[in-house]
Amino acid sequence: MDKVKKISWEKITSLLQQLYSVEQQIQEQHVTIQSNTQLLVSLFHAQFRQLIDREDIIDSLLQLDFETPQLFNMGRNLQSEFAFTLNHKYILKVVSGTQYRYFKNTFHQFYFKIIANKNCLLARTFGIYKLEDRENKSYFVLMENLFYEHKLQNSQIISIYDLKGAQSSRITKNFDEQFQQQQQLLQTKAQTIPLLKGKDEDFKKIRFFQEFSNEKKLDLMNQIKQESDILAEANTMDYSLMIITGYINQCQQGNRLIKLSNNVGTIIGIIDYYQEYNSTKKLENKFKTWFGMHKPDQQISCVDSDTYRKRFQIYFQQFLQD
Structure with a gap:
């Protein structure tokens, strides 16, 4: 572009x-x-x-x-x-x-x-x-700006996860080391915490939703299912669930934001939902499939809207329906 x-x-x-x-x-x-x-x-x-x-x-x-x-x-x-x-x-x-x-x-x-x-x-x-x-x-x-409503500034952000439910190329270099370093700094209440960015394969390695109540996890899963169903009906794909954690002093509970301990909150939103599964994306899918641009046990991100929806929902079910 x-x-x-x-x-x-x-x-x-x-x-x-x-x-x-x-x-x-x-x-x-x-x-x-x-x-x-x-x-x-x-x-x-x-x-x-x-x-x-x-x-x-x-x-x-x-x-x-x-x-x-x-x-x-x-x-x-x-x-x-x-x-x-x-x-x-x-x-x-x-x-x-x-x-x-x-x-x-x-x-x-x-x-x-x-x-x-x-x-x-x-x-x-x-x-x-x-x-x-x-x-x-x-x-x-x-x-x-998802950050603004809860007065979250860039310096207060701890982590950002961009999740599509796919596997191929959805991993961050040196994530494990960065995650461990950040956890140590959080425990010591260090003033400066380096921002951690992660993707789907990284997110699987952490128990992110362990502090969420069963009611909140069920509400979140129902909302993800409802909205991804509509996005699939519109032939939309390639959207992401963005999960942001940071220090939030003043906030209200809701579907978008979950207040956790020690003034740390989580903001959740679906972004990048303008992409139609059109002829260009179909060609991309065929090209990457034919030339094996992913491991045999993985799926590429570029798939039709219904497959994308199902994969998106299954990915989050494994965390939210435990």
Whole structure:
């Protein structure tokens, strides 16, 4: 994915501010804002407006840190470019044209169905946009930052797990050593704890859910099943369950967050749910299968949406139904 030029970050910020500065309720499904050289299209604008605090969005966008857009990489083949608002409440993230069209044509009807449940695990999206000029088209989503609601800053994060339920290439180098080092530092209450990142095979090695009540584990499994069933119905794959632990002083219990001991809490959310199992993904599946790009007892991540759903659910059942 090509990096978005600085001018695009500046322009989309300016146009989004204009878009949300309109006070009257907009009824059109898709709304267009135009400057001299740029055009911004906001998909399903009226529906998204029901999910947001308009003034809060405007204030946050005034602080968008487009000077230093970041590349988020948890070991994936592709990196996603995004920028935080300076208050870290929202993320403006680049998506592909294919993902933009998938939401427009198909996924929107499933997305609004899922988030109708206030306790849903999906990291909420608040807007999807196309920015177009004479030379280029760029596509963005405005999303919540899972950390923000519970006042969790980067320096307070202990671990992040990105879990897909797959096995092939889902392991982190030197994870065991890093995990043991972190556990020792936590026991001694060290002031600085290095961030631990893990994937599916790493997660199997630890007893992460041992402090969760049986009721909480059952609720979480039911929520994972319910939402992954809907995602499969929408032909969606390649999504992840992100599990974040960190020091959280003020929080409320809920499906998203579980408060554990010593001010350590766990935030759970489903991310990266814009990928359709389309013809490109089918070719990727066949290529990796034909050329044996995984061990015989492992499955590649790129599989059809129903297989992905079943594997996703089975993976978490082994932890949550003990």
